[in-house]
Amino acid sequence: MRYRRSDVVARAIEVLDAHGLDALSMRRLAGDLGVQPGALYHHFTNKDALLAAIADEILHRGRRPAEIMAWDAELHLLCLGLRDAMRRHRDGALLIAQVNRSDAEALEEPLRSALERAGAGAQLTRVGARTLVRLVLSHEDADDADFALGLGLVLDGLRARLA
């Protein structure tokens, strides 16, 4: 048997979409790939590393090119993009939230730079980016109108402090 690291991630995403995060075990994945469980540890130091690689793949698929626009419009767009990337996969929000607990920087970074360009101080940048990311991650189940309203609440608060 021979396979690449990226094959493991690709197959893992298929398992995720078809059966959910609970079914995504190292043993099952190894079985699907026709390999012994221990073999996966040659490509990933542990399960968290595999989940991080999956999250990375899911998020990079949903990347959009940077455009020049107002800071609040950019934040809005970034949040919608993150939401879309999550929602393309079963348990996407659950997976991203789990990975985000040990590495919050990656997801928050684009939001931070938009807030900094808007003239936000260190605290408002930190709290604004974190609040928006967690809002997206925790509203996977909400419909689009409810999500837009929730996002609007936070953006209003930011506008009141940055206008």
Next chain:
Amino acid sequence: MRYRRSDVVARAIEVLDAHGLDALSMRRLAGDLGVQPGALYHHFTNKDALLAAIADEILHRGRRPAEIMAWDAELHLLCLGLRDAMRRHRDGALLIAQVNRSDAEALEEPLRSALERAGAGAQLTRVGARTLVRLVLSHEDADDADFALGLGLVLDGLRARLA
């Protein structure tokens, strides 16, 4: 061996505080209580039911009496109370968030009634309560000043729509 349902919950909270949510297994808990694993299933239908009972206990310990005050001050106080209850226990936010995924009503209800008294419509009540609860649950790690700012952002948005 003889013990009550409440003994199981009490001991579970001790395990939680001392060793974290990962260490809180049915088997370990049974061992601590000097009982076979299967015995716990006479008091709780499954592990989720036990976790729900623990969450219930943690939240009821942090209950405060209702007072007459402005709706935004009440929302602020309810969120602080929820945050305090969570933070009294190791992995408190993680536990509550997990239980909240299958039963969101219980936590949101007090916030909903405050928003309704403020004259919010059905959508704003629903989204406002959900956003605030999830904000609290996702900011366990933030310090008090950052949390207050994050809460202020959302409350500003609500005020802009309810003033």
Next chain:
DNA sequence: ACCTGAACACCGTTCAAGT
């Protein structure tokens, strides 16, 4: 009613040994 004993069907992870 409440618990034991024992099983069933799983996990993540490690590691000597093979190729």
Next chain:
DNA sequence: ACCTGAACACCGTTCAAGT
């Protein structure tokens, strides 16, 4: 370098049988 085989140390849950 990459994988197998086999083990270690765990899980949640069920259920006949005992008291």
